[in-house]
Amino acid sequence: MKNVAVFGAGRIGRIHSTNIAALPGVKLQYVCDPVPAAAGDLAQQLGAQVSTIEAVLADKSIDAVAICSSTDTHSDLITRAAAAGKNIFCEKPVDLSVPRAVACAEAVKAAGVACMIGFQRRFDPTFNDASRRLLAGEIGKPEMLVITSRDPGAPPAEYIKASGGIFRDMLIHDLDVFRWILCADGDEAVWLSATGSVLTDPAIAALGDVDSTAVSIRTKSGRLCQINTSRRAAYGYDQRFEVLGSAGLLQCGNHTPTEVVQWNASGIHADKPEAFFLQRYAAAYKLEMAHFFEALQSGTPFKTTVADGVAAQKLADAAAESCKSGQPVLF
Amino acid sequence: MKNVAVFGAGRIGRIHSTNIAALPGVKLQYVCDPVPAAAGDLAQQLGAQVSTIEAVLADKSIDAVAICSSTDTHSDLITRAAAAGKNIFCEKPVDLSVPRAVACAEAVKAAGVACMIGFQRRFDPTFNDASRRLLAGEIGKPEMLVITSRDPGAPPAEYIKASGGIFRDMLIHDLDVFRWILCADGDEAVWLSATGSVLTDPAIAALGDVDSTAVSIRTKSGRLCQINTSRRAAYGYDQRFEVLGSAGLLQCGNHTPTEVVQWNASGIHADKPEAFFLQRYAAAYKLEMAHFFEALQSGTPFKTTVADGVAAQKLADAAAESCKSGQPVLF
Amino acid sequence: MKNVAVFGAGRIGRIHSTNIAALPGVKLQYVCDPVPAAAGDLAQQLGAQVSTIEAVLADKSIDAVAICSSTDTHSDLITRAAAAGKNIFCEKPVDLSVPRAVACAEAVKAAGVACMIGFQRRFDPTFNDASRRLLAGEIGKPEMLVITSRDPGAPPAEYIKASGGIFRDMLIHDLDVFRWILCADGDEAVWLSATGSVLTDPAIAALGDVDSTAVSIRTKSGRLCQINTSRRAAYGYDQRFEVLGSAGLLQCGNHTPTEVVQWNASGIHADKPEAFFLQRYAAAYKLEMAHFFEALQSGTPFKTTVADGVAAQKLADAAAESCKSGQPVLF
Amino acid sequence: MKNVAVFGAGRIGRIHSTNIAALPGVKLQYVCDPVPAAAGDLAQQLGAQVSTIEAVLADKSIDAVAICSSTDTHSDLITRAAAAGKNIFCEKPVDLSVPRAVACAEAVKAAGVACMIGFQRRFDPTFNDASRRLLAGEIGKPEMLVITSRDPGAPPAEYIKASGGIFRDMLIHDLDVFRWILCADGDEAVWLSATGSVLTDPAIAALGDVDSTAVSIRTKSGRLCQINTSRRAAYGYDQRFEVLGSAGLLQCGNHTPTEVVQWNASGIHADKPEAFFLQRYAAAYKLEMAHFFEALQSGTPFKTTVADGVAAQKLADAAAESCKSGQPVLF
Structure with a gap:
């Protein structure tokens, strides 16, 4: 016990x-x-x-x-x-x-x-299955990763003030996904370019932050990653990625509360995605914590280490810097 | 407590x-x-x-x-x-x-x-949401219900022998769904016709049972229901229904383990449905039991009573009889 | 020429x-x-x-x-x-x-x-591809066919009066699909049960016809078919079928005008199906006529002969009779 | 005439x-x-x-x-x-x-x-419907555009040699889509960053070109666009975009030859996208040419003018330059 x-x-x-x-x-x-x-x-x-x-x-x-x-x-x-x-x-x-x-x-x-950092997306059943299948070679060698990551709405200014900015608060997850999916074999970012703007709430600009970003990364081996994020998606919490490989594509969709589809005179209507991270990642949080204790018990390494936390933080810093300067960051 | x-x-x-x-x-x-x-x-x-x-x-x-x-x-x-x-x-x-x-x-x-009968499908988040939305009038008045209900594979002969036959063992769930969805306002079956055959395993015929069935029901108010079932679906546990109303359709799809879709030279590939009832109805079983204790606590009626159990049993008997005689049963 | x-x-x-x-x-x-x-x-x-x-x-x-x-x-x-x-x-x-x-x-x-009868559904690219893949053995031997066939709205009483009734006018297409898909190897209907009611317009009842029907058919080899039809689907022209085989399922969906999906606060919204047969079967009509002249030219048999027309008519007669009497028809 | x-x-x-x-x-x-x-x-x-x-x-x-x-x-x-x-x-x-x-x-x-330039994507029924609905305000004001544009396979070296490079040959379409979708109100690119690499065929590197690119654009009003392209997608011709607005998302999917879905023991399988541009844009080419003559007849402006051609070319030049230098281009 x-x-x-x-x-x-x-x-x-x-x-x-x-x-x-x-x-x-x-x-x-x-x-x-x-x-x-x-x-x-x-x-x-x-x-x-x-x-x-x-x-x-x-x-x-x-x-x-x-x-x-x-x-x-x-x-x-x-x-x-x-x-x-x-x-x-x-x-x-x-x-x-x-x-x-x-x-x-x-x-x-x-x-x-032992120290594990909570990047719960790596434990999401959908994302994790895509990672597993990628590593199993289902789509050949990975080449491009496109991440769509949008919150349902911007947090209060108070939160943003303490958040470290969108890159350190929100994109750190996406940057970890980049490392997890495209760099599993030791590849790493060599060029990163970010831009952003304020489209949802001027209060965010007043705090020196942005709410919409576009990041591109190129790795040493030439793989490409694009991340698009927004603090606001009118339709809920949008968490998708797709990875193109030499032999195909693995695409991760959102989860939905139900599988009910309504057909009526205005179209065919399905559920929007889960509302926010507590719903979307409910299973991931459970699996993450189970992993923590299983790894502790067995003495095997964590899937997400403090080194992963540091590495994602460095990328987030680079993205914030690039967004500010308008210039790419080279690693 | x-x-x-x-x-x-x-x-x-x-x-x-x-x-x-x-x-x-x-x-x-x-x-x-x-x-x-x-x-x-x-x-x-x-x-x-x-x-x-x-x-x-x-x-x-x-x-x-x-x-x-x-x-x-x-x-x-x-x-x-x-x-x-x-x-x-x-x-x-x-x-x-x-x-x-x-x-x-x-x-x-x-x-x-108090006595509640475990018709867990009524607690499945997808099916339950469809029921709720139907009752809320989203598609007008219900008119037709089409139920697809297929097991991943036939059980052993031993099981079938004690099961009461496919209608009492398997279709009783579908017949309860029929009552739940089409008869919520007190409507009831007046005509039922069933047929069936043995397509998966001759051992089932030897036991006097069938493994594939087609049931049609007409209600007092003229609503129609069709149920198609098989003991075997090569792709897993197939549990869907769709209800046509005067103003549209509500369609309930299967659940899948993940939302990963693979694209490759042979097509676009999604997960097959959950393997069997323990997986598909995991959430339903939880919600069903929570409902039991909440209703006990509050003294409110159960959603699935022993009367529902009796009514479904009568329909199952009628379907078995109709399948045997080749003639419809009138109520 | x-x-x-x-x-x-x-x-x-x-x-x-x-x-x-x-x-x-x-x-x-x-x-x-x-x-x-x-x-x-x-x-x-x-x-x-x-x-x-x-x-x-x-x-x-x-x-x-x-x-x-x-x-x-x-x-x-x-x-x-x-x-x-x-x-x-x-x-x-x-x-x-x-x-x-x-x-x-x-x-x-x-x-x-040479005489060809225009059952255009057999030339619909989607339906035809399903037929081809079924015959190629992709899902093993066919076992069950479920046909959903709904018009966007009931025609005027004048039309219905001369139509021969819903079974001869509308279901004749579905009955031909049954023969095409389930009886390609010479199998044939041995038991047919139909029921129906008037749910959309009392004028249809006054003409002695129904607007909603449920038909079940069993073939000599035990295959099962269910057909559900309505003269009215609030969401457009609904033309789908799915065939279960011993090794899987082939499912034919509707066609849509575009592939645009809108995501907003009320859900995820796709196009409804094509409006009616002229839109849905536009490609089928072209391919059908091309087939007529190609077969004439090459002297090869038509895919849909006058014998197919007669056979579908007999099934439509049987369905109309069964619906009226409430008893199955045996062949 | x-x-x-x-x-x-x-x-x-x-x-x-x-x-x-x-x-x-x-x-x-x-x-x-x-x-x-x-x-x-x-x-x-x-x-x-x-x-x-x-x-x-x-x-x-x-x-x-x-x-x-x-x-x-x-x-x-x-x-x-x-x-x-x-x-x-x-x-x-x-x-x-x-x-x-x-x-x-x-x-x-x-x-x-009169001179019209053939940017056929603007006439694709799916893309065009998305544009129409965006202009109609269905998703509020446009904010982000994500374009996925992949060819089924790299063309021969001979073709690439004369093509002007991937940005002028392939991305010019995507850059026109950017202008069409995000700049319809007169907005324009102010910052563009591109990167690329050779992942499919070293012969492309030998010609000084790349086969995989990632482009980000920021407009004057702060809108963001990301374009990801590859000369090779193992699953066919991938032509999608999605535009996020203040009130929702419009997502354009690929077209498929049929609507047949196969379910079997390995999953649920749909058609891959149309093979290449002749198939995907067959309808667009027809509508484009009809538009040319209708506009000529009526004297109304073309939807795609020579000015659009020049503007897309400038963006393509900028992207090629940015990819080469590793630095963004400012407008």
Whole structure:
């Protein structure tokens, strides 16, 4: 039985806590949150106890911590948890600063603990199946990747202010998908060009951010990737990618709540995609957490390491820089 | 907290037990099965205890029982559980004999307990959404229902021998869908014609059963229903229906494991449907059990009553008779 | 160069004339119609001349006639054209009376002319490809056929009065599809059960007809067919079938005007099917007429003979009788 | 009656000649080709005569010419035809050199003749419907355009050598689509970044060209466009785009030969896209030519003018330059 503490009882903390509590062989022991009521509610609901970060890190019985607190706490908590000898699951990103993210990676390595970063898309049944089939050679060698990634609506200005900007907040997932899908064999980005604009809300411009972006990447071996994102899609959460290979294409579509199709005088109407990430990635979050504990148990490597977190962060920085300067970044 | 016992630790018993154990406000107390090891395994896995039917029925702390044992035990267990004052969830069918099913309905009524029959298709998110939208008037008044219902492969002869035949075993679900979708306003079948043949396995003919059927039904108000079924679909478990209304069509498609589509020199390839009922109806089984306890808690009626079980059984009997005689049955 | 005359300048006559005029090696020489203006317009538009049936039949230079006049003239014109030694293309049906249709078949045979009946669905690229792939063994042996056939709206009472009823007017196409798809190896219907009702317009009931039907057929070898039809589909002309075989399913979908899909807050919206038969079967009508002249040229048999017309008519009669009596018809 | 001459009896010349010959009110008078047999065959097949460019331009009875000859002859023929007072349909591109293309535009203007450039995608029923619906405001204001444009296989090196490179040969269509869809209100590109590589055939690298490209464009108003292309798609000719607007998405799919879907043990299989441009754009070529003559007749502007040809050429030049330098081009 692995004993686990969760740091953060917000939206993502609740998801991970619930999934941890349902895993066989795993016990959700503690929930910690700066807001006591949030921690209390969640703990009670799942049969856990409220605690503090200090107490958790000092508790020898705790095998692993899941860091689900706000982004600006991640690197500090990773470092402290590593020093305390805890295995770590940390929501993306490692840190908005690449140097701090690198320092985390070093701290983890030095402590000899296991640390997994929560890039849940790699655990989405659809995306994961495409990756598996690509690696199995179903479409030959990968050549081009086109990622469409759109949120249903822009978050409040408050959120954006603390987010690190669209590239570090939103595209980091897509940039990780790029690495996962196009660089599985060690290939890597050599040229990246990004542009963006503000089309949904002038408040985003006032914060120095953009809400719509177009990124192109070329790899060492000549593979190409295009990512298009928007903070707003009137039809919901749009999460698709397709990868062209020398022998075909693997295309990942959205998930829908039902398979009902209505035919009437105005056309043929299917469900729009799942509303947002909690719905779309519900299965992915479960599979991700199961993977964390399975890998801990078996001692096998995580599918998404802190190195992946650092690498995606570097690409996000490059994209932000390119978007600002209008010039490509070379690696 | 509702305390619950499950009778039967086979395939469907495991599904229901797992779903019961995961429900908030519900405690899976006991598992009973003629095979002690089966009961023991399941009980241990879910933190329950092994018990006997007699002990469960005598235990005042037990609020409800879930009957998941073999079909031939259903009516006896319903009657005894009702007499013991337990609320009852029973897998379909009530009984292969209509008179015994009717007797069950009467026993339940006399005992004043609640009894729900497990027609899980009514809880399938896709089918249920179609029903909801039909009732909301999205396609006007319903006129025609076409049900396609195919198993991935014929069960062993042993199973078929005890099954009551394809109409009572397999089409009972489709006949319940007919009643649910076309008869929600009190309409009812007045004419039913069935035919069938053996196309997959001569062993089925030797047992006096068929493996492929075509049923047509006309209702009092003139609505039409066609059901086509086969014990074998090479591509998996095919569970679709579409209902034509005066203002359009609602079409329910299969579920698929992923949304990956492969394009290559031989075409565009999507996933085949979920493998069988455990996969296709995984969500339905969860929602069905949640409904059982919510309705118990709130005292509201079940969506699928023992009366529904009896009514579907009568239609199944009529279809079997029509298939045998080659003549329609009038109601 | 084949010289051709068309009898009938109405809706279907215009289609066939236009297609004939565009065929290489074929010359549309004459157009005949009881309404001189109709014949004149069409002839002028296509560079042909107006003539009379008598003159056409007496003209030795005319190789073939296309009978596109009203249904009640078909058998007479077939007989006269055959006697005049003309090769014949005749729109379905041969005749609303089976004996008269049989007489036509005999007249054609006696005269030694070629006679093709216009069951255009057999030339629809989608349906025809399914047939080809079925015959090629792609899904093993055929077992069940489900046909969905719905008009966008009921025709005027005047039309229905002269139509011979829904089975002879509308289902004759579906019954021909049944024969084409399930009986290609000589199998044949042995049991047919039909029911129907009036759901769209009471005027149809007043004429003794129905507007919604459900037909089931069992063949000698045990194959099953279900046909569901309605005179009204709010979403357009619905022409689909699917055939289940021992190794899979071939499913024929509708055609749509475009491949544009709109995603918005209310869902994902595709085109509804083509509006009606002139749109849906535009390609089929062209291919059908090309086939007529190619087969004439090469002396190979037609894909749809007068015998097919007679056979479909017999099934339509049986379905009408079964619907009326409520009893199945045995063959 | 408009009398027309076609210059060029190759693949595209045959298409246009056939479509011209089938138009009411239009007479295909002459076919000219440096290869007499090619001209002769085509002329005979369509009832036209063989002639020479000189004779055609001197023939007062000729109203319009369709230039379907090799790319390097376009600007010369446009200039001469304009000087001769002929209305001009010219296949894309105007010329591989922007200055020469501009000179053509001036020559056409000076001569006061009408000149349409054959960007057939604007006439594709699917693409055109999306454009119409976008302009009708169905998805609010356009924001992002994603174009996927892939050929089934790379052309021979000989072709590529004379093609002007992938940007001028292949992407010119996509760049015209960008202008058509995102710049209909006068918006225009201000930033363009392109990259590319050779992934299909080293012979293409030897010619200084690429076979796979990724282009991003930002417009004055901040709209974004991404174009991904490849000379090879194992599954056929892939021609899709989707445009995101403030209120939704319009997505244009490929066309397929049939609507047959096969379900079997390995999945659900649909047709791959039409094989290549002659199939995919068969309808577009017809509609394009009909538009040319309708606009000539009515005196209304063409949908695709020589100015469009020049503008697309400029973008293609910019993309080629950006791909070579690795730097964006600013407008």
